[in-house]
Amino acid sequence: MHHKHRTLTRVFLLGLLIMAGLAATTTSAQPFPNTIRLPNGWAPEGIVTGRGPVIYAGSLATGSIYAADLRTGAGHVLAPGGTGRVAVGLDFDRRTNAIFVAGGGTGLASVYDASTGRLLRDYQLTSPSSNPFINDVIVTRDAAYFTDSSHPILYRVPLGPGGRLPPSSAVEALPLLGDWQQVGGINANGIEATPNGKWLIVVNTTTGLLYRVDPLTGHATTIDLGGASVVNGDGMLLHGSTLYVVQNFLNQIAVVNLSSNLSKGSVVQTMTNAAFDIPTTITAFGNGLYVVNARFSTPPTSSTEYAIVRMTR
Numbered sequence: 001m002h003h004k005h006r007t008l009t010r011v012f013l014l015g016l017l018i019m020a021g022l023a024a025t026t027t028s029a030q031p032f033p034n035t036i037r038l039p040n041g042w043a044p045e046g047i048v049t050g051r052g053p054v055i056y057a058g059s060l061a062t063g064s065i066y067a068a069d070l071r072t073g074a075g076h077v078l079a080p081g082g083t084g085r086v087a088v089g090l091d092f093d094r095r096t097n098a099i100f101v102a103g104g105g106t107g108l109a110s111v112y113d114a115s116t117g118r119l120l121r122d123y124q125l126t127s128p129s130s131n132p133f134i135n136d137v138i139v140t141r142d143a144a145y146f147t148d149s150s151h152p153i154l155y156r157v158p159l160g161p162g163g164r165l166p167p168s169s170a171v172e173a174l175p176l177l178g179d180w181q182q183v184g185g186i187n188a189n190g191i192e193a194t195p196n197g198k199w200l201i202v203v204n205t206t207t208g209l210l211y212r213v214d215p216l217t218g219h220a221t222t223i224d225l226g227g228a229s230v231v232n233g234d235g236m237l238l239h240g241s242t243l244y245v246v247q248n249f250l251n252q253i254a255v256v257n258l259s260s261n262l263s264k265g266s267v268v269q270t271m272t273n274a275a276f277d278i279p280t281t282i283t284a285f286g287n288g289l290y291v292v293n294a295r296f297s298t299p300p301t302s303s304t305e306y307a308i309v310r311m312t313r
Contacts, residue, residue: 032288033073034310035275038066041302046090046136046235047292048099049285050114056099057292057308058087061300065090065099065112068308070285079117085110089136089190089235089281091144095163100144102134109134109146109157111165121165125155126173136190136235136281139163140197145174145215147188147202152176154188154200154218176202176213180220183207190236190281192243199262203233203245210245212262221263228267230254235281237289239313244271244282246291251276253291275309287313 036055038044043061050056053070056078063085068075079099081087086104093100098120101110107130109123125146126132133149139159146155156172159165176188186205193200193215200213202220208231211220232247233254243256243265255269277293284290289311298304 030071032070032286032310036068036070036073036075036290036308036310038068038075038292038306038308039077040306041300041304042066042306043294043300043304044280044292044306044308045088045294046102046281047283047290047308048090048092049283049290050092050099051094051097053285054114055283055285055290055308056090056092056114058090058101060086060088060104060294063087063101063103063110065101065117067114067117070288070290070310077117078114079112079119088134089147091137091139093139093144093159093163096165098163098165100137100139102137102146104133104135105131107132107134109137109144109155121168123157123168123171125171126151126153133186135186135188138191138193138200140193140215142197143215145191145193145200147191149186149189149205152180152182152187154191154202154213156215174215174218176211176218176220178219179222180211181207181209189234190245192236192238194238194262201236201238201243201262203230203236205231205233207231208233210243210256210265223258223262224264225256226264226266228254230256230267234279237282237284239284244289246279246282248278248280248294248296251278253279253282253289271311273309273311275307279309284313289313
């Protein structure tokens with residue numbers, strides 16, 4: 001009888017300890033900050049989340065990469081960039097912990113180690129003399145695909161088993177064919193891919209059209225939005241059948257519900273936020289959506305403030 005009583009006491013004390021632990025966890029768990037400040041003068045355009053609660057932001061000014069903790073907002077310069085380097089759109093390959101960077105007018109694509117910031121490889125996708133603007137990138141199981149906002153071309157960097165990087169010369173140009181319409185101004189911008197890599201999705205910023213693109217042939221099929229437009233479309237995020245399209249100068253995000261074969265879509269919601277200041281790209285962690293303010297209407301100086309805004313999905 002005495003032994004049983006002691007066991008019950010132990011169970012009771014253990015229960016109290018567990019409850020106390022849970023209470024401590026609940027009270028100490030801070031909500032993720034809604035604003036992540038970037039260094040003054042950073043001039044961001046592309047962001048992407050990595051392994052765990054970390055976000056990376058590229059710099060148009062220097063090509064540098066900044067890494068921040070989503071839990072605290074604290075961060076540091078991961079890769080210092082350099083003169084003549086530009087970082088526009090970013091993507092992340094969790095197989096290799098590598099950050100892929102679109103290089104704008106340099107015609108470059110770059111790959112960095114997300115742990116150390118070391119430059120792993122540069123790919124000269126096209127000559128700067130052709131006035132390219134390498135704008136965004138998506139990594140699939142087989143390749144990294146880059147958009148060029150100035151030319152109806154995707155650039156493909158094939159990846160080896162497990163995401164292994166090929167030599168610097170391994171660049172393929174994939175002309176955009178089929179329904180693709182090239183107009184004056186900014187054309188191919190944001191790019192996404194289905195999880196199995198069967199299809200790419202590309203937005204044309206100026207026409208506001210979305211395209212389903214065959215990653216092997218470059219053949220583009222217009223996604224029927226029922227008359228709706230995603231003009232000023234920039235960075236995109238595909239989550240299940242939902243496509244988030246950042247409409248930069250409109251300070252909003254179009255939420256598009258896509259059909260299973262990507263032939264049709266409907267704009268089911270438009271997300272806005274008082275903190276938006278010409279947002280350009282979007283990424284996610286948990287139930288949070290993260291959008292970066294490029295502030296293109298604000299003259300960039302060394303003291304201009306920049307930030308990433310968190311919203312709930």
